[in-house]
Amino acid sequence: MEILSILIPISLGLGAAGLVAFIWALRSRQFEDPKGDAERILSDKWDDRPRPD
Amino acid sequence: MADLTASGFSACPACDAAPLAQRLADRADHADGTLILSLPTAHCATCITDVETALAAHPGVRGARVNLTLRRVTVDAPGLSADDLIPVLAGVGYEAHELDPDALSATTADRQGRDLLMRIGVSGFAMMNIMILSVAVWSGAEAATRDLFHWISGAIALPTVFFAGQPFFRSAWSAIRVGRLGMDVPISLALVLASAISVYETMQSGHHAYFDGVTMLCFFLLIGRYLDHRTRAIARSAAAELTALEVPRATLLADGAEQVVPIASLRPGDLIRVRPGARIPADGEIVEGRSEIDRALLTGETLPVLAAPGQMLSAGEVNLTGPLTLRVTAAGRDSSLARLTALVEAAEAARGRYTSLAERVAKAYSPSVHVMALCSFAGWIWATGDLRLAINIAAAVLIVTCPCALGLAVPAVATAASGRLFRRGLLIKDGTALERLAEVDTVVFDKTGTLTWGRPVLVSPDPLAPDLRPVARALAEASAHPLSRALADALADYPAADLSDVTEHPGFGVSGRWQGRAVRLGRADWLGVADDDKDLPTSATWLAVEGHEPVRLDFTDELRPGAEDCVAMLRKAGLRVVLISGDRPAAVADLAARLGIDDFHAGVDPRGKEAMVADLAARGARVLMVGDGLNDTAALARAHASISPASALDAARVASDMVLTGSDLAPVADAVATARRATRRIRQNFAISITYNIVAVPLAVAGMVTPLIAALAMSLSSITVTLNALRLRDGKE
Numbered sequence: 162m163e164i165l166s167i168l169i170p171i172s173l174g175l176g177a178a179g180l181v182a183f184i185w186a187l188r189s190r191q192f193e194d195p196k197g198d199a200e201r202i203l204s205d206k207w208d209d210r211p212r213p214d
Numbered sequence: 215m216a217d218l219t220a221s222g223f224s225a226c227p228a229c230d231a232a233p234l235a236q237r238l239a240d241r242a243d244h245a246d247g248t249l250i251l252s253l254p255t256a257h258c259a260t261c262i263t264d265v266e267t268a269l270a271a272h273p274g275v276r277g278a279r280v281n282l283t284l285r286r287v288t289v290d291a292p293g294l295s296a297d298d299l300i301p302v303l304a305g306v307g308y309e310a311h312e313l314d315p316d317a318l319s320a321t322t323a324d325r326q327g328r329d330l331l332m333r334i335g336v337s338g339f340a341m342m343n344i345m346i347l348s349v350a351v352w353s354g355a356e357a358a359t360r361d362l363f364h365w366i367s368g369a370i371a372l373p374t375v376f377f378a379g380q381p382f383f384r385s386a387w388s389a390i391r392v393g394r395l396g397m398d399v400p401i402s403l404a405l406v407l408a409s410a411i412s413v414y415e416t417m418q419s420g421h422h423a424y425f426d427g428v429t430m431l432c433f434f435l436l437i438g439r440y441l442d443h444r445t446r447a448i449a450r451s452a453a454a455e456l457t458a459l460e461v462p463r464a465t466l467l468a469d470g471a472e473q474v475v476p477i478a479s480l481r482p483g484d485l486i487r488v489r490p491g492a493r494i495p496a497d498g499e500i501v502e503g504r505s506e507i508d509r510a511l512l513t514g515e516t517l518p519v520l521a522a523p524g525q526m527l528s529a530g531e532v533n534l535t536g537p538l539t540l541r542v543t544a545a546g547r548d549s550s551l552a553r554l555t556a557l558v559e560a561a562e563a564a565r566g567r568y569t570s571l572a573e574r575v576a577k578a579y580s581p582s583v584h585v586m587a588l589c590s591f592a593g594w595i596w597a598t599g600d601l602r603l604a605i606n607i608a609a610a611v612l613i614v615t616c617p618c619a620l621g622l623a624v625p626a627v628a629t630a631a632s633g634r635l636f637r638r639g640l641l642i643k644d645g646t647a648l649e650r651l652a653e654v655d656t657v658v659f660d661k662t663g664t665l666t667w668g669r670p671v672l673v674s675p676d677p678l679a680p681d682l683r684p685v686a687r688a689l690a691e692a693s694a695h696p697l698s699r700a701l702a703d704a705l706a707d708y709p710a711a712d713l714s715d716v717t718e719h720p721g722f723g724v725s726g727r728w729q730g731r732a733v734r735l736g737r738a739d740w741l742g743v744a745d746d747d748k749d750l751p752t753s754a755t756w757l758a759v760e761g762h763e764p765v766r767l768d769f770t771d772e773l774r775p776g777a778e779d780c781v782a783m784l785r786k787a788g789l790r791v792v793l794i795s796g797d798r799p800a801a802v803a804d805l806a807a808r809l810g811i812d813d814f815h816a817g818v819d820p821r822g823k824e825a826m827v828a829d830l831a832a833r834g835a836r837v838l839m840v841g842d843g844l845n846d847t848a849a850l851a852r853a854h855a856s857i858s859p860a861s862a863l864d865a866a867r868v869a870s871d872m873v874l875t876g877s878d879l880a881p882v883a884d885a886v887a888t889a890r891r892a893t894r895r896i897r898q899n900f901a902i903s904i905t906y907n908i909v910a911v912p913l914a915v916a917g918m919v920t921p922l923i924a925a926l927a928m929s930l931s932s933i934t935v936t937l938n939a940l941r942l943r944d945g946k947e
Contacts, residue, residue: 173343179339183335184335194282200258203259204262
C-alpha cells in the first residue's frame with residue numbers, strides 16, 4: 162500500500178498539468194476561432210518558417 | 215422579447231439612433247488604431263490567406279487577423295480608416311463592411327463564455343481525479359485507505375464546488391430574494407448539502423461520500439449552461455452585426471453649407487438635403503427639387519410615387535431620381551417611425567409573454583423535489599430516529615433528482631437545432647422562438663421585399679426593335695431610377711448608342727438626341743400616351759423615338775429564390791398560407807396566382823395588417839409572420855412567431871424572432887420542420903429524464919442509493935439526452 166503515496170501524487174500531478182494546460186490555452190484565446198484554426202492548418206503560408214510575432 | 219431589451223435592442227428605431235449617434239461621436243476620440251471589418255463571404259483557408267496578405271501589403275497596416283468563426287477581420291492600422299481598407303478587400307474579391315468596435319466589444323471578448331469554459335475545465339479535472347479514487351472505494355477499499363481517499367477527494371471537491379458552483383449559487387440567491395424557486399435552488403441545495411454531509415461522513419470515517427457526485431453534477435450542469443450561453447451569444451453578436459451596419463447620418467444644410475450630422479441631432483425646421491438613392495432620415499416637406507419616391511418599405515407599394523415641392527415625405531422612404539431639399543417637420547420621437555413604434559409596442563403587449571416548456575417543467579419540478587427530500591428526511595427520522603441516516607438519505611434524494619438531464623434537455627437540442635438552421639441561413643434571436651415556431655399553423659407573407667425582391671426586372675425585350683435597343687440602353691444608363699437600372703441590366707448585351715444632350719427630368723424620365731432625332735424614356739403621361747397600366751400586374755415605362763410609335767416596356771417584380779419551394783413545402787406540411795400586402799390588387803393577385811396562394815389581401819395598411827394577424831390569432835390560429843417593411847413591424851410583433859430577411863429595415867428585424875441571413879427563402883419552410891422536430895426532441899428528453907427520476911427516486915427514498923448508483927444514473931441520463939439532441943444535426947428523422 163506504500164506505493165499509493167507515490168501513485169496518488171503522480172496521478173493528481175498529471176491531472177493538474179492537464180488543467181494548467183487548459184487554463185493556459187483558454188487565457189491565450191485559443192478557443193476564440195475554432196473554425197479558423199481548423200482551416201489555417203491547410204494554408205501553406207508559414208510552411209517554410211514560423212510566423213514572426 | 216425580454217431578452218432583446220436586455221441585450222440592448224429596443225423596438226424603437228429612433229431611440230436606438232440616439233446612443234448610436236453618441237457612439238459615432240465618441241469613436242473619433244479613442245481611435246487606438248484597431249478596426250473591425252465584417253467579411254460575410256469568407257469561408258475557407260484561402261480566404262484567410264488572401265485577406266491577411268492583401269491587408270498586410272497595404273501601407274500603414276501593422277497586422278491583420280481573420281476570425282473565421284465570426285467572419286470578421288481585426289486590423290491593427292493606426293491612422294487608417296475603414297474606407298481605406300474596404301476597397302483593398304474589394305480588390306481581392308471580398309465584400310467587407312465596417313463594424314462599430316464599441317457595439318461589438320461585449321461579444322468579441324465574450325468574458326462570460328470564457329468564464330463558463332474555465333469552470334467546466336476545473337470541474338472536469340476534479341470529477342475525473344475524484345472518480346479514480348472513488349473507483350477504488352467502490353471496489354472495496356477499507357478503513358484507513360478509504361478515509362484517505364475520501365479526504366483527498368474532499369480536498370479537491372470543496373474548492374471546485376466553491377469555484378464552479380458560483381453560477382448556480384448566484385442565480386439561486388437572486389431567485390430566493392424575489393421569492394421564487396428556480397431550477398437553481400434545488401441544485402445549490404444539493405451541492406451544499408451533499409458537500410457538507412460528505413465532509414461529516416469522512417470525519418466520522420463513514421462508508422459513503424458524495425464528492426464524485428457533487429463535482430459530476432457541476433460538470434454536466436455547466437455544459438448545459440455553456441451550450442445555452444453560446445447559442446444566445448452567437449445569435450446576439452450576429453444581430454448586433456446587422457445593426458452595426460446601418461450608420462444613421464443626415465446631410466444638414468446650414469447657412470448654405472452641407473454638413474453631415476447624426477440623425478438624432480435633427481430638429482424640426484432644419485433644412486436637409488437627400489441625394490438620389492438615399493433613405494429619407496426624418497419626416498419633412500419638400501422645399502426644392504422633383505423626384506420619385508420608393509415607399510415599398512413603408513407601404514409595400516412597388517411603383518415609385520412622384521414627389522414635388524410642397525409634398526410631405528415620411529422617414530424611411532427612399533429618394534430615387536433627383537436631389538431633394540426637405541424642411542424637417544418631425545424628427546426622432548415625433549416622427550412617423552416613432553408613431554409606428556407605439557403600434558409595435560401595443561402589439562407586443564397584446565401577444566403577451568410566452569412561457570417556455572423548460573419554465574413550465576421547472577415550475578412543477580422545484581417544489582416537488584424539495585417536498586420529496588423533506589418527506590424522506592421526516593419519514594426516516596420518524597421510522598429510525600437516526601438524524602445522520604435521515605440527512606444522508608435526504609441528500610441522496612436531492613442528488614439523484616438533480617436536473618442534470620433536465621438542464622441539458624433544452625440547451626442541447628437548441629444548440630443542435632439553431633446550429634443547423636444557422637448553416638442554412640437562419641438566425642434565431644429569441645430563446646423561445648423555436649418552440650413558438652413549432653406550434654405555428656398559419657403563415658402570413660408580405661409581398662414586396664419578402665416573397666419578391668422588391669426590385670423590377672424587364673419582362674421581355676421583345677417589344678423593342680433590335681436597332682432601338684442600344685438607344686434604350688444608353689438612355690437607361692443615364693438614370694438611377696429602378697426601372698432604368700433594370701432596363702440597362704436587361705440590355706447589357708447590346709452596345710450603348712451614342713447620344714447627345716442626355717438630360718434626366720426627375721420624376722418624369724430621360725431625354726436625349728440620337729442621330730438627330732429626339733428620344734425619350736419615361737412615364738406614359740410625360741410622353742403623351744394613354745396610361746393604362748393601373749389594372750395590369752406589371753409596372754411599365756415607355757420609349758419614344760421621333761418617327762416611331764412609343765414602345766411600352768413591362769417590368770415585373772422578380773420572385774426571391776426559393777419562394778415557390780417555400781410556399782409549396784409549407785402547404786405540404788399542412789400549413790395555411792396567407793398573403794397580405796399593401797400593394798395594388800392587380801400586382802398582389804398576379805403573384806398569388808404564380809405561387810398558388812388562394813388567400814390574399816391587397817392594399818392593407820400597417821394597422822390593417824396587425825389587425826388581420828390579431829384576428830387570425832383570436833380565431834385560434836398560431837401565426838408565423840414573414841415580412842420586411844416598416845408596414846410589417848406591428849404585425850411581426852403581434853404574431854406568434856416572426857421572420858424577416860436581412861435586407862429588411864432595422865425596425866422589422868428587431869421586431870422579429872428570426873432573421874434570414876441569405877437571400878433564399880427556402881430556410882423558412884425548413885425552419886418550421888426543424889422547429890417541430892426540435893420540440894419533439896425536447897419532449898423526448900424530458901420524458902427520458904423523468905423516467906430516470908421515476909426509477910431512481912424510490913430507490914433513493916428507500917435508502918438504497920449508493921454514490922456509485924447516483925454517479926451511474928447521472929452520467930447515463932445526461933449522455934442519453936445529449937446524444938438524442940445531436941440526432942437533429944444531420945436532418946435524419
